[in-house]
Every structure is written in structure tokens, then in C-alpha cells.
Amino acid sequence: MSKTILITGAGSGFGEGVALGLAKSGHKIIATVENWPQKTYLQNKAKEANLDIIVEKMDYLDNDDIDNIINKYGAQIDIVNLNAATGETGPVAEIPVQRIKRVFEINVFQTIAIAQRFAKIFVEKKKGKIVFTSSIAGFFTFKFLGPYVASKHALEGLVQTLQIELEGTGVTVATINPGPFSTGFNHRMYDTVDQWFDPNVNFSDPAEIKEVQELFATGGIEFEPEDMIKFMIERIPADQHKFRNVYPDDVLEDVNKYQASLWTKEVG
Numbered sequence: 001m002s003k004t005i006l007i008t009g010a011g012s013g014f015g016e017g018v019a020l021g022l023a024k025s026g027h028k029i030i031a032t033v034e035n036w037p038q039k040t041y042l043q044n045k046a047k048e049a050n051l052d053i054i055v056e057k058m059d060y061l062d063n064d065d066i067d068n069i070i071n072k073y074g075a076q077i078d079i080v081n082l083n084a085a086t087g088e089t090g091p092v093a094e095i096p097v098q099r100i101k102r103v104f105e106i107n108v109f110q111t112i113a114i115a116q117r118f119a120k121i122f123v124e125k126k127k128g129k130i131v132f133t134s135s136i137a138g139f140f141t142f143k144f145l146g147p148y149v150a151s152k153h154a155l156e157g158l159v160q161t162l163q164i165e166l167e168g169t170g171v172t173v174a175t176i177n178p179g180p181f182s183t184g185f186n187h188r189m190y191d192t193v194d195q196w197f198d199p200n201v202n203f204s205d206p207a208e209i210k211e212v213q214e215l216f217a218t219g220g221i222e223f224e225p226e227d228m229i230k231f232m233i234e235r236i237p238a239d240q241h242k243f244r245n246v247y248p249d250d251v252l253e254d255v256n257k258y259q260a261s262l263w264t265k266e267v268g
Helices: 013-024 036-048 063-076 097-125 146-165 185-195 206-217 226-235 250-262
Strands: 004-007 028-033 053-057 079-082 128-133 171-178 244-247
Touching (some): 004 013, 004 063, 013 036, 013 053, 013 226, 028 036, 028 063, 036 053, 053 063, 079 097, 097 128, 097 146, 097 171, 128 146, 171 226, 185 206, 244 250
Parallel strands (some): 004 028, 028 053, 079 128, 171 244
């Protein structure tokens, strides 16, 4: 059955692939992107694929953009996939706190603010679905990735609570938790530390930071994104599935080991 699906952060990565894939599957897609160049880019991609996709600009930090999209399309939407996100990297002991705040503003505060708007619409209709693109970083940590990890941990806590609170209203709430995939997002995120880190001022070891950057730059620990996109295309419009949707399954073993290790880890 065809559904009307709003996808945010569709200007690149998973959002782009999922928007195009769901449209190809016959769903009506309203894809939002952060800026005007991304809008032109996605419109051209859709045209090349002979797909009819509505592409709109919706910067998460522009409340007028958000109001415009929700007022224009809110009543039509069956499913919203809150996919847009950002990240910052660097040692937690030194990264400027303002950079952490910006990550939380987009990944947590504005994401939840948009979810609240749709929750109200869906509760009034007694049906609807909110799917958050989270990450395994919501329950796992990676070196020098503190701001992003913390934002996804916070998002997980809020979304888990939201799911419980909306039970019985007709509104479905779920997360999709990708492992590390080579969409370019991780590489770009690990490069942000270079915007402020100065080896002559900061005390963290620059060689350690460079080592992690190169690990993501070479794709040595990342999966190809095509299967993840297929997984999302299958899950997002489905009427029934798990609350937390982790892919690939292999990463669950590492996550479980990591979580267990925290209970026995000693410090001091």
C-alpha cells in the first residue's frame, strides 16, 4: 500500500538513497534537504531516475523552514523519517563546548521538536509513524566521537520514552540504528577536529587523532551503504517490525560485549 512519507536530511547519504528507493517502490515522497544546492542536486537525481519526488528546503536550525513544511504537508503525512544529523569530533577534554551544543541542537533538540509536531498531528488522526535514524553510537562509543555519541545516547533515551508514552494512541515510534557505513558522513565528521585542534596549544596526542581519521578515511571499518539503504526502504513503510532496528546484525555482538564490559571495567 502506497504511503506518504516525509524524509529529512535527504540531500546525501542514507536520506538520499532511501528517498529515491521509496519513491521507486511507489510511495509518495516529500524529501527535505538542508540547503538550496542540495535541493537542486536531489531534484536532478530524481529526474534522472524518472521519479516524482517533492524536494523542499528545511534547515533544522531555521524554524521558519520547519513551520513551512509542517503547515504545507503535515496533514498529508503517514510516516516521518527524521534522518538529518550532524557530528563533531575531537577529545572530550578539549573540544569547544559550543561545538557539542550545536550537535545536540540538531541531533536532539530540533529532532525532538519536529517529532513533537508530528506526534500531535498523528495522535489527532489516531495513526502515523515516526522513525528516527539513530545509530549504534546510541549505545556504543568510539574514540574522539564524544559529541555525536552523546547526542545519539540522548536521542535514544528520549525516543524510548516517547515510544512508551504514545502506546495505545495509534502512533508507531521506532529507531533505525546503522553501524558504520561509507556514506562519507563519518569521514566528514572526523575531519571537523582539524577546524580547531592545534598541536601547539592542545595537549591530546595528534597522532592518535590522525590514526582514527585515517581508519575512517580508508573505509577499513565501514560497510558499503547499499544494503543499509535496502534495509531502511523495507522497514520504514512496514506496518510491523521491532522498535529498535539495528543493521547489520553482526554489530550487535560487538555492542553487547561493549555494554557488558562497562559493568566490570575498573578505573583508578
